[in-house]
Amino acid sequence: MHIVDGALSNPVVIGGAIASVGGIALGLRALDLDRIPTAGMLSASFFVASLIHVPIGPSSVHLILNGLAGLMLGWAAFPALFVGLLLQAVFFGFGGLTVLGVNAVNIAFPAVLAGLLIRPMIGRGTAVSGAIWGGIGGALAIALTTFMVAISLASSGDAFVPAAKLVFVAHIPVMVIEALLTGFAVLLARKVKPDLFFQSALA
């Protein structure tokens, strides 16, 4: 999902940087002092979860779980995912520096959207219905991320249109996997710690 330096046109890079600064600012405003440890801890867990390789047929995919991050953190998912991307670029050489803004928007905006739209449904009803909504949130976030990556590429030049289409099609199985895993994660969280999604402390 990471776009590298040099691939995008300047307007896309600058637009992404501005949008990510806005998103981070809004996210930080939603994050008061008492929630910093929770947000940091979740940010670290999503970093670790993204190292899990899930088998799919002969190959495997690694998780992104931005939908789940949005469901748990709301707006605070924006700075949390940004920090993850920054660390990945600096210490692991994944992604790039000038495209950090674009990558952050592509991954964090769908997360926040999933959080805003679907989070209210997660705590309602039975654990299973919460899990199904969680799965929908997980799929929605990945679908939107893939779509936004495709748009970023396509708006940087027509030459990228085939690559953009391919990115989208190649990620359909990933959407299914993310939906299933997010759903089961929500199911477990609802059963083990029922008050988790009721806590306003995390919204």
Added chain:
Amino acid sequence: MAHLLGHRNTALTEAGLFGRTGLIATLDPRMRIVMACLFAATVIALSSLTALTASLAVSVVLLALSRLPWRQTLRRMAMMDGFILFTLFLLPFSVPGDEIFTLWGFAASWQGLWKAIEIALTANAVILSLMVLVGSMEPVTLGHALLRLRCPEKLVHLLMFTVRYIDVLREEYLRLRAAMKVRGFRPGTNWHTYRSFGYLVGMMLVRAIERSERVLGAMKCRGFSGRIFLLQEFTLSPRDIVFAAGLSAVSSGLLILDLA
């Protein structure tokens, strides 16, 4: 403060970066961050292959100055290349221009090939210089330097928390995986695998939240008020200024080479 990241065999410390004494490591972290951004901005502005190759050479020289482990750093860079290879592979076929060869009815063009090489050179030059200039710091120093560069305090807190707990949570993940393994879990493409991995992620998150509640309690008990107390003062030495001026001159040189 390398102990904050714990054991040498874990992810963030894998390169064994910290505590090495290259030239880069002795320079002011704030200046290194600013110069990494400046160099990246210069490189993405370049378009001629000569200038881009030269910029990659500059990154390699920086790598030599830093005394980072060559193999590991270059391997990481190569990993990123594996990541983008697919997109780059498509470019010769999607950019119209003079034909090189035809594959299953699709014509590959020279223009597309140059574009792909251009992107590959840019991406590698930027990421290598970033890993060398910024990735060679301890993560905690990175946090402090970012704060000194006027990053929002909360963002720096978030960064430092993430850095602090990545290894802790990774160990917890490995423990859970070991527990699954002794119970005969083998991942495959089936419902059972997806459910087990989902529960694994869910469990990690529940534990992380419970841990964060304990951490917050412990921090409050010690009077946490949201301020970051800096353990080190950064000072710009003449060497920093010489290095910054040198890299700026090289960057300008690259721009001139690009125009020529």
